[in-house]
Amino acid sequence: MRTILFIIPNPPYYRGGVETVCRQIIRNLCSEFEIEIYTTSRKIKTPVSTEWEGISMNIFPIIIGHFFSPSLIRYLKRNSKKYDLIHVHNYSTLLPLQTIICTDKNVPIVLNSHFHEKGSNSINKILRLFFDQTIGKIVVKSIKYSIFVSKTEKKHFLKKFGIFKKQKSKIIYNGVAIEEFRERKPLFTENIIILFVGRLEKYKNIHYVIESLQYLPKEYLFVILGKGPFKYQLMKKAEEINVTNRIRILTSLGNFQVQTWFKTASIVINLSEIESFGLTVIESLAAGKSCIVNPKTESFQEINQLFPGNLSFFSPKEENTLKLAQLIIQGAKKDSRDLNLDEFSWDVIASCYADFYHQIINNTKNK
Numbered sequence: 173m174r175t176i177l178f179i180i181p182n183p184p185y186y187r188g189g190v191e192t193v194c195r196q197i198i199r200n201l202c203s204e205f206e207i208e209i210y211t212t213s214r215k216i217k218t219p220v221s222t223e224w225e226g227i228s229m230n231i232f233p234i235i236i237g238h239f240f241s242p243s244l245i246r247y248l249k250r251n252s253k254k255y256d257l258i259h260v261h262n263y264s265t266l267l268p269l270q271t272i273i274c275t276d277k278n279v280p281i282v283l284n285s286h287f288h289e290k291g292s293n294s295i296n297k298i299l300r301l302f303f304d305q306t307i308g309k310i311v312v313k314s315i316k317y318s319i320f321v322s323k324t325e326k327k328h329f330l331k332k333f334g335i336f337k338k339q340k341s342k343i344i345y346n347g348v349a350i351e352e353f354r355e356r357k358p359l360f361t362e363n364i365i366i367l368f369v370g371r372l373e374k375y376k377n378i379h380y381v382i383e384s385l386q387y388l389p390k391e392y393l394f395v396i397l398g399k400g401p402f403k404y405q406l407m408k409k410a411e412e413i414n415v416t417n418r419i420r421i422l423t424s425l426g427n428f429q430v431q432t433w434f435k436t437a438s439i440v441i442n443l444s445e446i447e448s449f450g451l452t453v454i455e456s457l458a459a460g461k462s463c464i465v466n467p468k469t470e471s472f473q474e475i476n477q478l479f480p481g482n483l484s485f486f487s488p489k490e491e492n493t494l495k496l497a498q499l500i501i502q503g504a505k506k507d508s509r510d511l512n513l514d515e516f517s518w519d520v521i522a523s524c525y526a527d528f529y530h531q532i533i534n535n536t537k538n539k
Contacts, residue, residue, distance in 0.1 A: 174533055175206040179248075179260040179267055181239050183211050183231065184224060187425070188371075189451050190261055190286050193321070193346055200522030202227060205529070208255075210248065212239050212267075219243050239265040248274040255279055256533050262286050264300070269307050272314045280536045282317045282528070288446045289328040304332060315339065317532055319525070321346050324471040325448040342528050346449045347521035350513055352427070353458040358436040363393040364504050367437035367461075369430060369452045370444070372400030372421075377443035377466065377488045379406055380496060385415040387497035392418065392504075395437070397430055399423045434459035438504035443488050447471045457482060457511055462503035464496070479511060 182188065184195035198207055202225075209229040213220075220231040232244035239262075252258065252275040260271040263285035275281055312333040318341040320326040326343055368378055379402075381394060396406075396419065403421065410416045425433075434440065440456035443466045450471050456463040457479060465472040467485040476483045484503055486496050514520065 173204075173206045174256040174529070175208070175254060176201070176529060177208050177210060177252075177255040177258045179210045179244075179258060179271055181212060181262050181265050181267060183213070183229065184209065187427070187430070189346075189449075190284075192451060193284070193286075194261060196347060196349070196518040197522050197525055198227065199225065200519050201526055204526055210244060212241050212244065219247065237266055239267050241270070245270050245274050252276045252279055257282060257529055257536075259284065259529075263308070263311065264288070264303070266307070268311045268315070272311060278536070280317060280532050281315060282319060282532065283311070283315045284319045284321070285325070285329060286321065286448055287325050287329045287332075288448060289332065308333070317341070317528075319344055319528065321449040322471050322474055324474050327470070340532075342524070344521060344524045344528070345516060346451050346454065347516050347518040348451075348454045348458045348513060349427070349431070350458055350517045353431055353434065353455070356428070356431045356435045356459075359432060361393075361436060362391065364389075364391050365433075365437040365439075366392060366394045366500060366504075367397070367433055367440045367456075368394070368442065369397045369434075369440070369455070370442065371398050372396070372402040372406060374402050374405070375445045376402070377445065378402070379409050380443060380486075380488045380493055381441055382406060382409050382415065382419065383413065383493040384497040384500060385410075385418055386413050387494050388500060390418070392500070394419045395433060396421045397423075397425055397433060431455075431459070434461065437461055439464065439500055441500075442466070442472070443486065445469060450475055453483070454513070454516060458513055458516075460509050460511075462506045464499055464503060482509070482511065 178194060180194045182191050184191055184198060207227055211231055212234050213231050214234050216233045222229050232241040234241050257280050258271060258275055259282045260268050261284045268283055271281055316339055318339060320343050323343060370376055385394060410419050434455055440461050440463045442452050447469050453463050453465060453475050464484045464486050467487055484499050486499055
């Protein structure tokens with residue numbers, strides 16, 4: 173049995189896009205491969221060896237910087253030869269660079285970049301320019317294999333780093349826990365629920381949904397599942413237009429609870445300007461819900477091409493929030509739909525990863 177090492181920023185039980193992908197892929201591949209996990213934490217001072225769902229997991233402390241861990245570096249240098257393939261996640265952290273520096277030259281490395289074409293705010297945009305021109309170039313020149321979660325992500329990556337045209341890459345969409353969504357039952361509520369799931373950042377454009385509440389009947393309630401630095405500004409906006417009592421922000425929910433809220437919602441909204449794929453959009457479709465998205469975000473247009481007619485569009489920078497309120501009312505009235513999402517089930521997605529792993533390992537062994 174081949175041994176695969178996953179190097180990921182946070183443990184797979186965390187709630188987040190990258191963590192969800194890793195969690196589901198690992199679960200679906202552990203019967204075909206021997207899998208180990210290296211991950212990091214700011215909450216520990218020394219490395220911790222443990223298990224997650226019976227899988228060996230080493231957690232390393234972050235010292236400084238964006239997931240920089242000297243103990244991970246030392247451990248990987250000593251142990252990289254034991255792996256048939258190393259799969260590292262998240263281009264915009266220091267994990268890919270550390271992996272490249274420490275891995276034996278005969279062990280292939282696969283990068284899942286989860287790439288965003290720009291930073292999420294003005295400071296991050298400046299930092300990204302520096303990162304891309306220094307660390308990013310080193311990573312891209314060194315990595316031979318890459319997985320992208322959408323055509324949009326690959327397009328933006330190639331636009332930034334043309335060198336990747338010479339590398340071996342594969343597009344594998346993110347999946348969705350179809351059966352779990354089918355099993356979930358909605359909560360009882362007399363309200364009409366508008367749902368947002370994700371990190372509270374300005375680029376997510378959640379404040380436009382809050383503004384639209386002033387044009388909606390009182391029974392419309394906006395439920396936000398997530399946390400982030402933009403929470404204060406969101407609540408300040410809610411206070412200004414007197415809709416605070418119509419907003420619920422819930423954090424630290426497990427997957428069961430999040431899926432239940434998807435089934436409870438009448439409509440889901442994701443107006444983000446930056447997405448490599450848009451996992452919550454697929455999740456809304458799996459829950460049978462209408463979804464309003466930002467038409468300027470290319471990955472949402474890509475999903476719309478896969479499932480035409482199932483998304484509505486609102487451009488935050490070009491349309492007023494009265495229009496958004498009207499779209500919310502229209503979408504909330506639509507009946508639940510049962511789309512065929514079988515090709516997005518995690519077992520199908522994981523099999524695509526497995527095929528790519530075998531191809532890479534066989535090519536490496538034959539050299």
